[in-house]
Amino acid sequence: MGIADDAVEIRAHGWRTLAALHGIIESALEKDLSAEVGLSVVEYTLLDALNRQDGWHMRMAQLARATALSPSATTRLVSRLEDRALLSRVLCADDRRGIYTELTHAGQQLYRKAKPIHDATLERVLKEAEQQPELAPLARILPQFPSA
């Protein structure tokens, strides 16, 4: 097996590690967030994205990108959260095709309640992953990225 073949296998192995760690983190977050505040991971991700904009609004396409969801899934996700009065759709004047979304007060409150749970679970799961040889290399490196 030559060097090029090795590279292929190492990439594949890295991808399996990435997928495994992703699955573990996501299901742990899903479990805790839904139990404590009734939010799924994508729902939290969307609230988090809106909140990091700090009062500013985002368009559907930006939300789709932030959540790694299709346009149709984003529409329904926003609709669900709007039905729960956590955010509101706002037509934007300059481009009447576009739709802005912004957090309501209730949405901000729920986000502030959810964030500590999210962060604690993430910390716990990463610590656990560091103990597993298969996941450790990735889990250890994750908190060392440029804070941007």
Added chain:
Amino acid sequence: MGIADDAVEIRAHGWRTLAALHGIIESALEKDLSAEVGLSVVEYTLLDALNRQDGWHMRMAQLARATALSPSATTRLVSRLEDRALLSRVLCADDRRGIYTELTHAGQQLYRKAKPIHDATLERVLKEAEQQPELAPLARILPQFPSA
């Protein structure tokens, strides 16, 4: 904002990067694999796991772990592949609750056809990700894990 708070934010940022890269890779693999060989990503992952056992069989729970799927989803995934005659269920004698699965000849053939596509797409997507500042740190590190 203190050091502990920074750590929380850096972890969260790392998780967002991980999730973003995961989404990009998965959707690219999904697109190419389904177009070229009619396999979804989880289907390929399962065939790959079975193949890496090199002729040996795996139990449902092991497959569930390898694919990061629930027991019920694993049951249906295996059923789909069995219906397509890519693998076969084998009752195991010593524990009659357990079920082994093993690749059929057609399954091995399809896997060998799918693997180059999978590997090429993975290489391409990782190269693209290295160009994006948000993803680059993770994309560059991924192929540097212990080959194990």
Added chain:
DNA sequence: GCGCATTAGTTGCGTGTGCAACTATTTAAC
């Protein structure tokens, strides 16, 4: 201005998913 391609977002539809409840088998208790 007028028509055509493009973009933003939404809906119909089929499908894969997790949870909870279930059956079947094994293991432990005594």
Added chain:
DNA sequence: GTTAAATAGTTGCACACGCAACTAATGCGC
């Protein structure tokens, strides 16, 4: 041995997802 607890896998069900087709608004060519 008989009964209870635990484990392996499967099914009913509700729901979130992506794709393709759609509507509405914008921008571009001329």
